Amino acid sequence: MTLIKLPPEALKTIKNQQFSSDKPGSVVKDFNTFLNRVIEKPVPLSKGKRQPTQKWTSVLNEELTVPGRPELDRPLTIHYPSILGLYLLVRASGLGRIFIAGNNKFQLIINQSLLEQWQKLTPTEQYFSLLDAWLTRASSEIIGQELHGRDHRPLGCTGVNFLRQSAFNEEPASSICLEALPTSFGTYNIALLKLFGLADVQWLSTTQIAHLQFTPLGVSLLNAFEKSIDVQGLMLPSGCEDILYEDDGMLQVVRQWRDDVNQMLHPPAVPHHESYIIKASMYAYKCQRTLIVPTNATLDQLAMAILGAFSFSNQFLYCFLYEDCYGDNYEVADPQLKSEFTDCADTVSLKDAQILPGEQLRLLYNLQVVAQFCDSSPVC
Structure with a gap:
């Protein structure tokens, strides 16, 4: 280098x-x-x-x-x-x-x-x-x-x-x-x-x-x-x-x-929690569910849990959309789309996504937003 x-x-x-x-x-x-x-x-x-x-x-x-x-x-x-x-x-x-x-x-x-x-x-x-x-x-x-x-x-x-x-x-x-x-x-x-x-x-x-x-x-x-x-x-x-x-x-x-530059901002370590309390909301229907999800659960497992909580069947493709602490946008796709996407929901966990309490994770299912997960709280 x-x-x-x-x-x-x-x-x-x-x-x-x-x-x-x-x-x-x-x-x-x-x-x-x-x-x-x-x-x-x-x-x-x-x-x-x-x-x-x-x-x-x-x-x-x-x-x-x-x-x-x-x-x-x-x-x-x-x-x-x-x-x-x-x-x-x-x-x-x-x-x-x-x-x-x-x-x-x-x-x-x-x-x-x-x-x-x-x-x-x-x-x-x-x-x-x-x-x-x-x-x-x-x-x-x-x-x-x-x-x-x-x-x-x-x-x-x-x-x-x-x-x-x-x-x-x-x-x-x-x-x-x-x-x-x-x-x-x-x-x-x-x-x-x-x-x-x-x-x-x-x-x-x-x-x-x-x-x-x-x-x-x-x-x-x-x-x-x-x-x-x-x-x-x-x-x-x-x-x-x-x-x-x-x-x-x-x-x-x-x-x-310059000799007077010894440190700069760098990403802090994300605190480890065993699980999260996630509030999943369908704002269009004023409907909400509360789930406790382990941090090592994959986003695919989370998607199935959310769809089941709202009585949706798993018939359509989905993807998750979220942004990191720097505002960069990420997309994690349905495992059936592995040929088109780098990140797939069966290989990415909540821990990997590093979602912080209060941040938003969106589930796009059948070409529409089914649920937005906001106000996620850690369970130590």
Whole structure:
């Protein structure tokens, strides 16, 4: 495994950069402002895209270092790109997770185990932990948005190609680039470029950019991760390893450049429980069943138990849909679909899925959602 090497000038830029709560950008300061709000009280989310509600967003906006000024009389959450970008970081870092608060109401709550790690990090370590979350895990799908390209992350979408030629440089972005970026790269990702101090961004409106120019730090860092970007939008060739996407990959890379980075956020161990109390609900029929399920039970066994509890016969194919603590979506299919899916319900257990109390696991049966499992509680 080869670590990332930088040209002398780029290495000097990164080594000499001062990192604090508001340098090189205000991302750490504004992120902690967002985080403190979540710690204080769960954040209400919309049912569709699961974004913070407009009322909550407008209040937080006034607390940011540079508040957004939407030109609309009744702006929506998507008209606050900085807050939407910070929300993406909260989810992709794992510090915030979605909780089902009854009657299909969604809330953003704090992940206490990761919060303890976060509070022990220095501003420099916090900065690179957020950069890691953004570049490697921040899929736009997490916040109900969509980008085109190899995937929905900033380095994998087609919009990144508008930001560079053969490499990232300090030349101002062209007018064509400025016009295409809001839809191809996402306004929230553009806002994060500024929050991270990677680019100077000036807005005409919440959906139009007047100016974008990378800083020396932005040029150095983004070119360092050139390997993670493919101009053609293709996957890396088989056998190629990209250290950035490995466990603690960012930590291994940044340690080469700075002596003051010793730790970053990493996934905590999931507590072991013998079984779970699962509330399975059919919201369309206002029907609910409560089951006690061993954690070593396969999802196939769980599916049969649920179908039996609701007096369904096992005549149709099914699949389970759920997301992990980082907001990534997973699909576990009926064992009869092994030829088409990698993960099948007879080989994946509840323990493997690592579902936490309050999270949601959906059973899709005969092309419709039969039950949603929310408010699962461990039985020790």
